[in-house]
Amino acid sequence: MHKLGKVLVAALAAAVFGGTAYGYTTLESLDGVSREDVIDAPEPGEQPADGSLDILLVGRDSRTDQQGNPLPPEILRELRAGANGDDLTDTLIVMRIPNGQQAVKAFSIPRDSWVTAPGGNDKSKINEIFGRTKFAKAGELRKAGKTDKAEIEKQAITAARKATLKAVEELSGIKIDHFAEVNLLSFYEISKAVGGVEVCLNKATKDRDSGADFPAGRQTIQGADALAFVRQRKNLPRSDLDRVRRQQVFLAGLAKQTLSGGTLANPARVSELIAAVKRSVIIDSSWDLLDFVRQMRGVSGGGIAFETIPVVNPDYRYDPKHPTWTAVQVDPAQVRAFAASLIGTPPATPQAPAGPTVDVVNASGKDGLAARISDLLAEKGFKKGDTKAEAQRRTSVVRFSDASERAAEVAKLLGGLTVQQADSVPAGHIEVVLGQVYKGPGSSSGGGGAAGQGDQPITADTEGCID
Structure with missing residues (x-):
């Protein structure tokens, strides 16, 4: 989940006190972190081709330890997690570090983002790709005659990690250079190792599923409470999008606590932090x-800015046969332009309008809706027509x-x-009429913008409370 903070913390902490003999001696013990062949090794001295070192931080909703053994019941009770966890990636964050610079930009991908699975045309929520790939790979190995359960599990998980990484690359348009994964237990341990993190809530909140039970205002949380804080999605105004915001706030606070909260001046805490990372983190x-x-030397807690990828529709009904099933609709073109902008790379030149012309009628009563939809369709290569109410x-x-074919394309783009067919529509034109219940792309003033619809980037210096 938010476990990604571990690698962040370990590496950034090292950057601050790495100039001391104690620092380097301690950090060398990081060589004991578990590793896996998830990414092909670059050539010695090779610089990332896209101008940025990109690190994928994955948080798995796993009820097992580093060796794949089930967590003891007493630990699950303390974590407030059930015994039957799915193999889901509840947190996906990409850190972008421009070559030769110390500004760190990180962006979250909502777990329910609706994407095309790698290697095919199947669509699914991005957090399901791990479990589906793991299950398929295990079945393939058993069919091939493999019987060693431990080896099947190992190969299946490796395939799942690679598929998740590939899905992130295809969605964002960036090449991932490094990979780190953490799980429920590891986050629990890291948050305790740094002595907790201060957060601030606008109002009291409670959620039975995650175990969240917090008063309004500022408070320091760690262990099971920290886990509940970043896992809660129910009883939040924007559900999973607010959970993403929670994760960003907590990670920024975690970095601040580690870098400027006395942790680095306390050898015992540093040793505990390094030990927790070694017990629970997997890297490439x-x-x-x-x-x-x-x-990373010189980066401060405030030097890390967290954002969220653009979201088209946070309440996307992707299956007409199951109208209550929802996902987060995203546009890969928007996501790629957003990811590129974080290091100053200009997005690809927009496709020239190639017709037909789309006229948009606003019959919803929402101000500005026709103009937003017209702009959105223009970005997809359609000519702008008239807009009216x-x-x-x-x-x-x-x-x-x-x-008819292009009209069907427009209809699909709009959810x-x-x-x-209507004879009243001029030849070479398509007419879009938007009603009161329209909830597709552009339905809110946030349109195709960031999921937070106006949320500012989160850093360790961010003030104010959140939901």
Whole structure:
């Protein structure tokens, strides 16, 4: 989950006190961190081609330890986690570190983001790719005659990690250079090792599933409470998007606590932190942590900024047969442009409008909706037509006279609207009529922007409370 903070903390902590003999002696023990061949090793001295060192931090909702053994019942009770956990990736964060710079930009990918699975056309929530790949790989190995359960598990998990990494690369358009994974227990241990993290809530909140039970205002949390804080999604205004915000706030506070909260001046705490990382973190085989520490020297807690990828529709109904099933709809083109902008790389030149012309009618009563939809479709290569408001109606429709295939494309882009042929629509035009219940892309003023719809980047210096 938020376990990614571990590697962040260990590496950044090292950067601060790495100039001392004690620092380097302690950090060399990081060589004991578990490794796995998830990423091909780069050539010696090779610089990332995209101008940024990109690190994928994965948090797994796993009820096992580093060796794959089930966690004891007493530990599960303290973690407030059930015994039957799915193999889901509850947290996906990419850290972008521009070559030769010390500004660290990190962005979250909501766990329910609706994406195309690597190597095919199947769509799923991005957090399900790990478990599906693991299950499929295990079945493939058993079918091939493999019987060693431990070896099957090991190979299946490796395949799942690679598939998750590939999904992130395909969505974001960036090449991941390093990988780190943590789970429930590891986050629990790390948060205790640093002595807790201060957070602030706008109001009291409680959630039975995660175990969250917090008063309003500032408070320091660690262990099981910290885990509950970053896992809660129920009883939050924006559900999973607010959980992402919680994770970012906690990680920023974790970095601040480690870098400026007395942790580094306390050898016992540093040793406990390093030990917790070694017990619970898995990284790729090619990652030279000491070299990374040197690269990160001078970064402060406030030097890490957390954002969230652009979201089209946080309440996307992806299966007409199951209208209550929801996902987070994202546009890969928007996500790639956003990821590139974090290191100043200009996005690809937009596709030139190639028709047909799309006229948009706002019958929803929401100010500015027609203009937002017109802009959104223009980004997809459609010509801008007229925008106007009409008397309110409940439902939405896409009308055409002679452009049925492109009308179906527009309908799909807008979340699966009904398509109708209408002689009243001019030749070469498509007409989009937006009703009161329209909840597709652009339905709010946040449009295709960040999930937080106006949320500012989170850093260790961010003030104020959150939900």
